[in-house]
Amino acid sequence: MLIRAFALFLLALAFAPAHAQKAAILTVYTHPSFAAEWGPGPAVKEAFEQTCNCQINYVVLDSGGDILQRLRLEGKSTQADVVLGLDTATMETTRQTGLLANHETDLSALNLPINWQDPVFVPYDWGYFAFVYDTEQLPNPPKSLNALIAAPDDLKIIIQDPRTSTPGLGLLLWMRHVYGDQAAEKWQQLNGKILTTTKSWSDGYFSLFMNGEAPMILSYSTSPAYHMAVDKTDRYQAAQFEEGHYLQVEVAALVDSSDQKKLGREFLDFMLSASFQRHIPLKNVMYPATDLGDELPSVFDKLIQPEEALYFDPKTVTDNRRQWMNEWLDAMTR
Numbered sequence: 001m002l003i004r005a006f007a008l009f010l011l012a013l014a015f016a017p018a019h020a021q022k023a024a025i026l027t028v029y030t031h032p033s034f035a036a037e038w039g040p041g042p043a044v045k046e047a048f049e050q051t052c053n054c055q056i057n058y059v060v061l062d063s064g065g066d067i068l069q070r071l072r073l074e075g076k077s078t079q080a081d082v083v084l085g086l087d088t089a090t091m092e093t094t095r096q097t098g099l100l101a102n103h104e105t106d107l108s109a110l111n112l113p114i115n116w117q118d119p120v121f122v123p124y125d126w127g128y129f130a131f132v133y134d135t136e137q138l139p140n141p142p143k144s145l146n147a148l149i150a151a152p153d154d155l156k157i158i159i160q161d162p163r164t165s166t167p168g169l170g171l172l173l174w175m176r177h178v179y180g181d182q183a184a185e186k187w188q189q190l191n192g193k194i195l196t197t198t199k200s201w202s203d204g205y206f207s208l209f210m211n212g213e214a215p216m217i218l219s220y221s222t223s224p225a226y227h228m229a230v231d232k233t234d235r236y237q238a239a240q241f242e243e244g245h246y247l248q249v250e251v252a253a254l255v256d257s258s259d260q261k262k263l264g265r266e267f268l269d270f271m272l273s274a275s276f277q278r279h280i281p282l283k284n285v286m287y288p289a290t291d292l293g294d295e296l297p298s299v300f301d302k303l304i305q306p307e308e309a310l311y312f313d314p315k316t317v318t319d320n321r322r323q324w325m326n327e328w329l330d331a332m333t334r
Contacts (some may be wrong), residue, residue, distance in 0.1 A: 017051065025079040029067050031085040033202075033284065035060045040279035041116075047275045054263055063200070064166055064250075068094050075099065081264045084124070084252035089169050091251055091268040092314035094319075101256040103117035105268045111291040113247060113309040124271045125286035128306050129170040129268050130221040130238040131157065134221035137215035144242040145178055145186075153192035156313050158204040158217040160197065162325060164246070167201050167218050174246035176324055177310045183324070187331035197332075221245060221304050226285045228299040237304075244308030250286065 012253045035041035035058040045056040061067050063084045071078055071094065078099070086094055094100065102119045110116050112126055131148070133141045138155075140150040148157070159166030176183045195214045198204035209217040221238045228234060250272060269275055274295065278287040281297050288296070 008167070019097050023262055024025040025057050026054055026081050026258055026260055026267060027057045027059060028082045028267075029061060029078050029080040029085050030083075031063055032059075032281060033066065034085055039281065040276075040283040043279045043283065044276055047246045047279075048267060048270050051270065051275075052266060054261065056267075063164065066089050071099055071255075072097055072207075076270075078255060078257060080255045081260045082241040082254055082267055086121070086251050086253070087166060088251070088314050089166070089173065089317050091118075091253075092318040093121055093313075094253070096318070099256055101254045101258075101261065103254055103268050104265055105272065105320045107272075109290045110209070110223075111270050112249060112289065114311060116235075116249070116268045118251075120251050122271055123249045123251050123289045124248070124276070125284055125289055126247065126249040127286040128221040128242075128247055128309070129167055129174055130219060130223075130245055130304065132209070132219040132223045132236055132238050133216045134209070134212070135235055135237055137212065141161055141216065141239040142241075143239065145175070146243070148193070148241075149186055149189045150195060155193055155216070156195040156214040157193050158195055158198065158208055158214045160201055160204055160218060161199055162197045162328060165201055168197070170246050170248055171218050172324060172328055173312055174310060176320075177246060177312060178243045184327045184331045187328055188334060191332060220285065221306065222246075222281075222285050222287065222300070224298045225297065225303060226282060226325045228302060229297055231253075231283055239329065240306065242307075244310045245306040247309040248310045273281055 020092055024113060033039050048056060059080065061070055062207050064087055065084055067083050068090055070079065073082060076099065096100065101118050103122050103124050107314060112123060116123060143153055159171055162168040162172040175186060179186045196208065201219065204217055205219060208214065229234045252268060254261060254268060257263055272290055274292065277290050277292055278295050280288040281287055281300060
């Protein structure tokens with residue numbers, strides 16, 4: 001009797017649907033600020049897993065640049081199904097690896113400052129680079145890049161390295177967009193005000209700026225939203241610059257060698273749903289890629305509104321990045 005029952009169990013198991021036996025795993029390469037406990041990653045994982053018979057596995061790399069390098073090294077043997085955490089400064093170089101597939105996502109719900117029709121990359125948030133300042137240390141901040149560069153050298157700022165940091169690269173592009181071929185000269189003038197250049201945004205923001213080491217730091221125009229909503233303070237604000245602010249759009253893409261393409265495309269579609277987007281404003285502290293209506297936290301109404309979104313086409317960034325980086329390095333070491 002026991003033998004017969006066991007045989008029937010094995011037979012039932014053999015004919016059970018594959019998804020009832022083992023959930024599919026979607027491997028997502030991303031960066032710490034997304035996957036961290038305080039970031040949107042855990043809530044996104046929970047919400048998406050409720051819509052599918054699957055599990056999300058985050059592989060956390062240091063930055064968007066590290067995601068690109070890991071993808072390059074692994075090539076078609078990569079375990080990644082989706083890469084999430086690239087941006088408009090790195091996406092063209094990533095596209096040129098030939099390792100990504102078209103997303104097939106309906107982009108009509110996007111609400112960005114620029115028109116977006118890219119067939120490979122799906123935006124999930126956006127924001128402007130800005131200098132955030134401590135109103136108690138600096139009640140009257142510079143109102144333009146020109147004013148910052150011309151300020152006395154006793155005004156100290158913290159920036160990030162463009163070779164290792166997304167905001168650092170953003171400032172590089174911001175300076176180049178505003179000053180063109182005069183950017184190197186302007187970097188030299190700004191150099192005397194730079195207290196330190198940190199490897200990452202978090203190294204500078206939490207370890208130095210929040211401890212009062214300098215009154216001003218390169219960050220995002222959305223950073224004060226977190227302080228107002230979570231810390232319940234208006235102390236930290238973003239300075240609005242007359243020249244405009246450089247735009248960053250963060251994106252995700254499907255890996256062409258993935259054996260979970262259908263699931264990967266479902267995830268990219270899910271990124272533009274309210275179930276994903278509602279976690280962006282206060283967990284990634286950026287603008288959502290779609291219009292959340294009344295779900296957008298009210299503190300976002302208090303943020304600066306740049307008059308102009310400064311932006312280079314991603315191909316222009318790829319074509320000129322090495323030259324502009326060398327220009328910055330030369331200016332900083334003189």
